[in-house]
Amino acid sequence: MTLVRERRHQEALRLILPPPTTLPHRAVNPSPLSSSSSSSNSPGIDSLSDLKKLSVLGRGNGGTVYKVSHKQTGSVYALKVLRFGEDDAAATREAEILQRVDSEYIVRCFGVFNGEFPEVDGGGGGGGLCFVMEYMDYGSLHDVLRKKKRLPEHVISCIVRSVLKGLEYLHGIQVVHRDIKPSNLLVNLRGHVKIADFGVSWVVNSGGDHTRCTCTDGSCMGTCAYMSPERLDPERWDGGRCDGFVGDVWSLGVVAMECYVGRFPLIGPGQKPDWVTLMCAICFGENVESVVKMASPEFESFCQRCLERDWRKRRTVEELLSHPFVTNSEINGVEDLVSYIASSN
Numbered sequence: 001m002t003l004v005r006e007r008r009h010q011e012a013l014r015l016i017l018p019p020p021t022t023l024p025h026r027a028v029n030p031s032p033l034s035s036s037s038s039s040s041n042s043p044g045i046d047s048l049s050d051l052k053k054l055s056v057l058g059r060g061n062g063g064t065v066y067k068v069s070h071k072q073t074g075s076v077y078a079l080k081v082l083r084f085g086e087d088d089a090a091a092t093r094e095a096e097i098l099q100r101v102d103s104e105y106i107v108r109c110f111g112v113f114n115g116e117f118p119e120v121d122g123g124g125g126g127g128g129l130c131f132v133m134e135y136m137d138y139g140s141l142h143d144v145l146r147k148k149k150r151l152p153e154h155v156i157s158c159i160v161r162s163v164l165k166g167l168e169y170l171h172g173i174q175v176v177h178r179d180i181k182p183s184n185l186l187v188n189l190r191g192h193v194k195i196a197d198f199g200v201s202w203v204v205n206s207g208g209d210h211t212r213c214t215c216t217d218g219s220c221m222g223t224c225a226y227m228s229p230e231r232l233d234p235e236r237w238d239g240g241r242c243d244g245f246v247g248d249v250w251s252l253g254v255v256a257m258e259c260y261v262g263r264f265p266l267i268g269p270g271q272k273p274d275w276v277t278l279m280c281a282i283c284f285g286e287n288v289e290s291v292v293k294m295a296s297p298e299f300e301s302f303c304q305r306c307l308e309r310d311w312r313k314r315r316t317v318e319e320l321l322s323h324p325f326v327t328n329s330e331i332n333g334v335e336d337l338v339s340y341i342a343s344s345n
């Protein structure tokens with residue numbers, strides 16, 4: 001890799017930060033969302049003081065996720081608190097998208113509150129946007145991989161099918177997720193795998209001769225390790241003409257390979273995942289077959305279809321749902337997923 005190429009890569013990797021936005025102080029009413037997702041299982045949470053903090057489930061960019069219980073019913077939820085001032089545009093976008101979605105493949109949101117969660121530091125934390133979410137017992141796929149290291153193909157097939165179904169739903173309502181990665185795929189005791197975290201998602205609008213992706217506030221962030229070549233280097237890969245949907249497919253391909261090899265698959269085991277290393281690996285790296293050695297032909301073919309660098313040749317979600325690696329997944333795949341995750345080794 002020449003110095004010239006390195007410099008070009010670094011220039012292309014500059015992040016476009018969202019302009020500062022001010023969230024209206026009561027942007028979201030302290031009531032459950034109007035979507036049918038909330039009405040079908042309405043937990044009757046009228047205020048954040050109805051919830052008791054049980055533990056911290058995890059921390060992400062700009063917020064913390066708590067395990068909470070409803071004081072009256074004892075029902076357990078995950079409460080995601082995004083502090084004001086961290087990335088208000090992302091928080092607002094997440095609230096807007098969560099109000100649109102209603103799918104068994106997307107983590108349910110029962111309500112969004114604008115205020116303080118009194119159980120944290122006795123309140124006084126400056127407040128934030130608080131999402132009452134379905135509690136996913138096994139946490140994220142990232143947590144599962146930390147415990148299990150690698151997953152067998154039939155379990156990966158089951159996970160991939162659920163994520164594809166979730167993406168099929170999202171793309172059908174014109175939402176591009178843009179941050180598919182293990183920590184945004186959550187797993188519950190029943191073996192259901194669901195997509196979460198819409199902080200960097202886009203809503204696609206139709207316009208002109210081709211569909212264009214618009215980002216209302218200019219935010220173009222996401223996790224670069226899982227980003228597609230056309231997002232990392234739009235100039236080289238004609239990213240400006242891509243509607244973004246197949247970017248989610250690329251990310252899913254990386255996740256599938258990561259489950260198989262037990263580490264981030266696009267760089268070597270000892271390599272530091274800095275911007276330039278990732279850029280080189282994603283845009284010019286090794287071919288899939290050298291990474292998923294010993295895999296079944298179906299799995300190798302599936303990964304190749306997802307990780308096609310030219311986005312025009314990459315398969316769509318609909319096409320991948322009829323790929324043999326997905327359609328041949330064992331009927332008892334979900335039960336296997338649960339027993340595999342629950343097993344101690």
Ligand SMILES: Nc1ncnc2c1ncn2[C@@H]1O[C@H](COP(=O)(O)OP(=O)(O)OP(=O)(O)O)[C@@H](O)[C@H]1O
Pocket residue numbers: 057058059060061062063064065078080107133134135136137139140142143183184186196197
């Ligand atoms: N509904 C949920 N049920 C159970 N655990 C959850 C739930 N939502 C999030 N978590 C846990 O909390 C962690 C943090 O989630 P969060 O969405 O805030 O950030 P992240 O996706 O890990 O990171 P980033 O903000 O960088 O995308 C997750 O990785 C997961 O372990």
